[in-house]
Amino acid sequence: MENRMKSFFEPASVAAIGASHKKTKVGNVVFHNLLMNKERGIFKGEIYPVNPKYTEVLGIKCYPSLKEIQKDVEMIVIAVPAEAVPNVMEDAGEAGVKAAIIISSGFNEVGNKKLEDDVVRIGLRSGIRIIGPNCMGIYNPYSGIDTLFLPEVKMLSSGREVVATARPFPGSIVLISQSGAFGAAALDYMAGHGMGVRAFVSLGNRCDVEEHELLSYFAKDKRTKVILLYIEGINKGREFFESAKGITKVKPIVALKAGRTWAGAKAAASHTAALSGVDQIYGAVFKQCGIVRAMDVEELFDMGRAINLQLPSPSNKTAILTNGGGPGVVATDACEESGLSIVKLSESITNKFDELKARGELIPIMVNSNPVDLTALATSDMYARALKILLDDKDIDGLLVITLPQTPSILDDVIEKVADVAKGQNKPVVACVMGGTEMAEEFRVRFEKSGIPSYSMPGRAAKALYSLMEYGKYLRKAYKRDK
Amino acid sequence: MENRMKSFFEPASVAAIGASHKKTKVGNVVFHNLLMNKERGIFKGEIYPVNPKYTEVLGIKCYPSLKEIQKDVEMIVIAVPAEAVPNVMEDAGEAGVKAAIIISSGFNEVGNKKLEDDVVRIGLRSGIRIIGPNCMGIYNPYSGIDTLFLPEVKMLSSGREVVATARPFPGSIVLISQSGAFGAAALDYMAGHGMGVRAFVSLGNRCDVEEHELLSYFAKDKRTKVILLYIEGINKGREFFESAKGITKVKPIVALKAGRTWAGAKAAASHTAALSGVDQIYGAVFKQCGIVRAMDVEELFDMGRAINLQLPSPSNKTAILTNGGGPGVVATDACEESGLSIVKLSESITNKFDELKARGELIPIMVNSNPVDLTALATSDMYARALKILLDDKDIDGLLVITLPQTPSILDDVIEKVADVAKGQNKPVVACVMGGTEMAEEFRVRFEKSGIPSYSMPGRAAKALYSLMEYGKYLRKAYKRDK
Structure with a gap:
């Protein structure tokens, strides 16, 4: 199956079936992307444009049909009108093609069930696996497969050219989406937030390949660290459940299930004809098979980033370290409301704090309680000292570190100092940096680069830390069950 | 009182009491800010540095004490050690000072109750109103009063100078915060997100001036459109309630109450010694006096922006307009879960859609249901046409417009087209633009400048629209009660 x-x-x-000269054609964008990636040396295989109208496309010899290529073709990307797809699939069968991404729309999603059934039948008969139809296909920054037909740059009315659908850099996050539009926006978000992508798959109508097969594939993929799912409905519940249950023991999965409300389910039905089903059932299934559930888009990415960078937490026992009282209070609320527990500091910790205070290495007016407020006078070294004491304690399993860059005594070396202390421990650390201008942005980006997921709001940081705890809880149970 | x-x-x-040459001193930053604003022509009054150590500060004649100034001094900003504050206040009484902002810390918040009581007593006896102590004071971009002692720029370890605590530009949002750190981060956030500020007040220990007096002041202020509150606890419940109840009929208030959970309340107690009280009571009080309640920091600003730019909604009857199916489904869930209702489209609307489809002015495959998915082929004109039809309908009272900038056919003129249609109506419109790179950022900023609050996530847009509905519902009730 993996093969x-x-x-x-x-x-x-x-x-590329339907490859074209015309820039407005999907077939042009797809072939152009592949060709560029081949020229850059990212895509290392062979590419062939196929279109009976042309003898060459973008300077490459074009074939009237698949049969004329006379060489092995492993995968095809189809961007021709829906009615022409069955013929292409018949040709592909004869040419020994293994896999087809059907970008074309005009199938089930507009009521053309027969046409989609025909395509499925040909695929089954010829042994061709299909992604789509009505999808954006695949973006794999490692192999150079990029079938996204959305322009990477666009022109504003002012004449300025801007990035419109950025391609994120290579990384370890997989995103599998039933919605193409969601996927496009998601890729753009991930590119803008420095989230590296292992692969993106837009599934469309899912006439053949579904989530569970992709999950199995990425579970064994060394580059994959976390899998994000955008789901409107699952067709093969049993297969999904079995596959996910096995995989979450090795690789974390975070899922956003849309169509939770009655109105949302109705909207999903008219969108991809997906049956959203009863939301509670999805909730229960996700829980049973260890899928971390995100309740909105921001959570999906916030949790995904945390799980990508940090270890799952063995418990919900949490401490907060801050240089601002108010944000500490807000973070405390957010942690407790998420399901984390802001623990009472042990005597061992407060004794160590008192020692450092006596030595002038922590601020004397700092209060010995959780949230640990280093006060506005906190320096980077004080962060490192307090964080080490907290992480060393056996009764604390996760840390939310708030660094407000606005206070005079805090400098940007706090980032590396916090990251260094955190690296020495098997406990998750997430950061919150509030603020919207340069220094705050710099802090967040650098924390992330140092391996500490960072968030602009205490509530988002708390939810992210919670997801590490939830996944850790599942793993503990799952491995106990296995023994 | 207003005076x-x-x-x-x-x-x-x-x-400026404690004005200093030394850049590290709070008294330096405060006096420097005032002097700069005077030189720029923003602050139009007189400023006097006071410090017995100097004969001049930053080139301005310095006075050994308030008495020596021999001219009217309306307001003083005190940045001297706590023990010296009572003497300053005695002097201020003799000099006829009306108002004092006490930046200095070292009072109630560290257990020095007697010292704070002394200061209060002098204030009462001499008729001096006090903000603070242990606060950051005031930022008023219109009059040039800026007592924030946080550096506007800071140096990174790389040697690059970056904005650290930006001052937001003048606008119509008031922020009153019990936490200075929260306030500093909030100002930075607002500056980064283009939110214009009418005034910011950091209240600190609130030994004298409390929220209700400020609410009354800004209620009558023509520049103020919305008041945001960060609260850990209210001291004078009755006064707060009465004042807020009167004000919300004229000016909207959005409040974030921190210390909601038991652990959060405990944290608040050790922070500003505020009694958080039972959270349900705050909830009930907010509801009764028409305060819109935000549950986290992001919501406070998201709702604040919406209420600042748009009208309250007469009902929860909502439509969603989108060019992407998935994001439409997610937005539907978020609206319904917030308390908005995604209504069934009337026949009158679907008839109008069908007419436009027949004329080729809307996409034929567009589905006639709510969320209204214009599909990835949507153009700016299609947005304008569909939006007009939806806003004209008597059964729709609010619109969430999703514009994914990634699709090829959508251009940035959609912003002005949507804003133009929205302006002709008395119904709130909020926008959601997903994505993290240039085009998405450009869309969000330009929507905001066109008067449409814009959000990067459907859930945030939904909550913002909900706040307009909640406030509208309160207003309807309140005015009915008054008749």
């Missing part, structure tokens, strides 16, 4: 999915993500050869 | 508050925000003369 079949591999044909989508790392094909030795690709044909 | 007394006016002495803080628009004093004819200010003395």
Whole structure:
């Protein structure tokens, strides 16, 4: 099975069906992307444009049909009108193609059930696996497969050219989305927030390949650290459940299930004809198979980033370290409301704090309680000292570190100092940096680069830390059950 | 009473007690800010540095004490050690000072109750109103009063100078905060997100001036459109309630009450010694006096921006307009879960859509249901047409417009087209633009400048729209009650 999915993500050869000269055509964008990636040396296989109208496309010899290529073609990307897709699939069967991404729309989603059934039948008969139809396909920054037909840059009315659908840099996050539009926006978000992507898959109508096969594929993929799912409905519940249950023991999955409300489910039905089903059932299934559930888009990414960078937490026992009282109070509320517990500091900790105060290494007016408020006079070294004491304690399993960059005595070296202390421990640390201008942005980006997920709001940091705890709780149970 | 508050925000003369040459001193930053604003022509009154150590500070004649000035001093800003504050206050009484901002800390918040009581007694006897102690004071971009002692720029370890505590530009949002650190981070956030500020007040220990007096002052202020509160606890419940109840009929108030959980309340107690009280009571009080309640920091600003730019909604009947199916489903969930209702479209609307489809002015495959998905082929004109039809309908009272800038056919003129249609109506419109790179950022900023609050996530847009509905519901009830 893995090999079949591999044909989508790392094909030795690709044909772009419907490749075109015309810049407005999907077939142009797709072939252009592949060609660029080949020229840059990212895509290492063969590419063939296929279109009976042309003898060459973008300077490359174009074939009237798949049959004429006369060489192995492992994967095809189809961007031709829906009615022409069955013929292409028949040709592909004869040419021994292993995998097809059907970008074309005009199938089930507009009521053309028969046409989609025909395509599925040909695929089954010829042994061709299908992603789509009505999808954006795949973005794999490692192999150079990029079938996204959205322009990377666009022109504003002022004449200025801006990035419109950025491609995120290579990383370890997989995103599998039933919605193409959601996927496009998500990629743009991840690019803008420095989240590296292992692969993106837009599934569309899911006439053949569904989530569970992709989950199995990425579970065994060394580059993948976390899998994010955008789901409107699952077709094969049993397969999904079994596959997810096995995978979450090795790789974390975070899922956003849309269509939770009655109105949302109705909207999903008219969107991808997906049956959203009863939301409680999804909730229960996710819980049972260890999928961390995000309740909105921001949470999906916030949790995804945390799980990508940090270890799951063995318990909900949490401490907060801050240089501002108010944000500490807000973070305390957010932690407690998420399901984390802001623990009472042990005597061992407060004794150590008192020692450092006596030595002038912590501020004397600092209060010995959780949240630990280093006060506005906190320096980077004080952060490192207090964090070490807290992380060393056996009764604390997770840390939310708030660094307000606005106070005079805090400098940006606090980032590396916090990250250094955190690295020596097997306990998750997340950061919150409030503020919207340069210094705050710099802090957040640098924390992230140092391996500490960072958030602009205490509530978001708390939810992210909670997801590490929830996943850790599941892992503990799952491994106990296995023994 | 108003005049007394006016002495803080628009004093004819200010003395900076503890003004200093030394850049690390609070007294330096405060006097420097005032002097800069006077030189720029923003602060139009007189300023006097007071410090027995100097004969001049930053080139301005310095006075050994208030008495020596021999001219009217309306307001003083005190940045001297706590023990010296009572003497300063005695002098101020003799000099006829009306208002004092006490920046100095070292009072109640560290257990020095007697010292704070002394200061209060002098204030009462001499008729001096006090903000603080242990506060950051005031930022009023209109009059140039800026007592924030946080550096506007800071140096990174790389040697690069960056904005650290930006001052937001003049606008119509008032922020009153019990926490200075929260306030500093909030100002930075507002500056970064283009939110214009009418005034910011950091209240600190609140030994004298409390929220209700400030609320009354800003209620009558023409520049104020919305008041945001960060509260850990209210001392004078009755006064707060009465004042807020009267004001919300004229000016909206959005409040974040921190210390909601038991652990959070405990943290608040050790922070500003505020009694957080039972959270349910705050909830009930806020509801009764028409205060819109934010549950986290992001919501406070998201709701604040919406209420600042848009009208309250007469009902929860909502429509969603989108060019992406998935984000439409997510937004539907978020609206319904917030308390908005995604209504069934009337026949009158669907008939109008069908007419436009027949004329080729809307996409034929567009589905006639709510959320209204214009599909990825949507153009700016299609947005304008569909929005007009929806806003014209008597059964729709609020619009959430999602514009994904990633699709090829959407251009940035959609912003002005949507804003133009929205302006002709008395119904709130909020926008959601998902994505994290240039085009998405450009869309969000330009929407905001066109008067449409914009959000990067559907859930945040939904909550913001909900706050307009909640406030509208209160207003309807309140005015009915008054008749």
